[in-house]
Amino acid sequence: MIRHQFDIAAVEEAIAELDANWLKKARKRTAKFIAQKAYKEAxxxxxxxxxVYMRLQHDKCVFCEQRLEGGAYGPVTWDLEHFRPKSNVEIWPDPTRHSDLTYANIGTASASGYYWLAYELRNYAASCKVCNSIFKLNWFPIAAVRALSETDAVDQEHAFLCYPLGEGDLDPEELITFTLTTAVPTHREGPLNLRGRIIIDFFGLNKRDTLHRDRAQMIGSIGMLLEERDRGTASAEKLEAIEQLNGPHVPHAACVRAFKRLWEVDAVAARRGYEMCLAYGFDLSRAPPDL
Known part of the structure; x- marks a missing residue:
């Protein structure tokens, strides 16, 4: 998970190009929800x-960073995610679905949810269907008192999840980093460690084989580039590719950046990890690599 730049004026302009009346219709619907104190529409x-959000996120899921189909064929493979659930909020972790998790005191339920945010552009993000429809659903863990109406300040809830668009929240990489293909909290202890652990568990970032293999394949490709650079045999094009590795368009960018940092501070460990990722990325019988 990484931060993506979010310019509200540019987003509104892009939406107007798709539907010149969308913002007006959204405001009208929001006023209706506020009047009835609930999200209800046919x-x-x-x-x-x-x-708009697919392009803003470089055709990557905002949470797990896997690349999805873009362009004209893309929307069918995506969900437009409501960061704060629009209709109701359930308690997470659910004792039936998350029996392996033991977090406590992370928010009450809400029958009406965040109805006033159903058409709030800063409450949207584009996500893969697994992140949204399996892992997120109507859960939204918080550390403080839940906002129940448009007059309550949502920023006082101290949400455990991180909104990666714009600068209204912490940079996600302040919360989560990677050891090879495994997501880990950036901080070793304290409230930011807890927040990182919750995000990792909430989205199943270490439970999904496809994510591990995609990350391993990225590391395998990057390792080859860095090897050539260090030997002095990399072409100008490959050196330029290395410079591009920190870009937000790169799939699994947070994992890629973490591996690149490891290579710079401990090349021996990084090379060992790179070789393990090469073997794991294309061998379905192997477990995720671990340094």
Missing amino acids: SSIWSTVKP
Whole structure:
């Protein structure tokens, strides 16, 4: 998970190009929800703006960073995610679905949810269907008192999840980093460690084989570039590719950046990890690599 730049004026302009009346319709619907103190409508219009968030996120899931189909064929493979659930909030972890998790005191339920944010552009993100429809659903763990109406300050909830668009929240890499393909909290202890652990468990970032293998394949590709650079045999094009590795468009960018940092401070360990990732990335019988 990484931070993506978010310019509200640019987002509104992009939405207007898709539907000149969308923002007006969204405001009208929001006023209705506030009046009835609930999210209720026969059909929604937020899918219209999904392509805007796909492009903003470089066609990567905002949470797990896997690359999905972009362009005209892309929207069917994506969900437009409501960061704060629009209709109701359930308690997480669920004792049936998350029996292996023991977090406590992380928010009460809400029957009405964040109805006033159903069409709030700063409450949207584009996510893969696994992150949204399996892992996130209507859960939203918080450390303080839950906002129950539009007059309550959501920033006082001290949400455990991180909103990666713009600078209204911490940079996600302040919370989560990687050891090879495994997501780990950036901080060893304290409240930021707890927040990192919750995000990792919430989205199953270490439980999904596809994510591990995709990350391993990225590390395998990067390791080859760094090897050539260190031997002095890398072409100008490959050196330019190395410079691009920190870009937000790179799949699994947080993992890639963490591996690149490891290579710079401990090349021996990084090379060992790179070789393990090469073997693991294409061998379905192997377990995720571990230094």
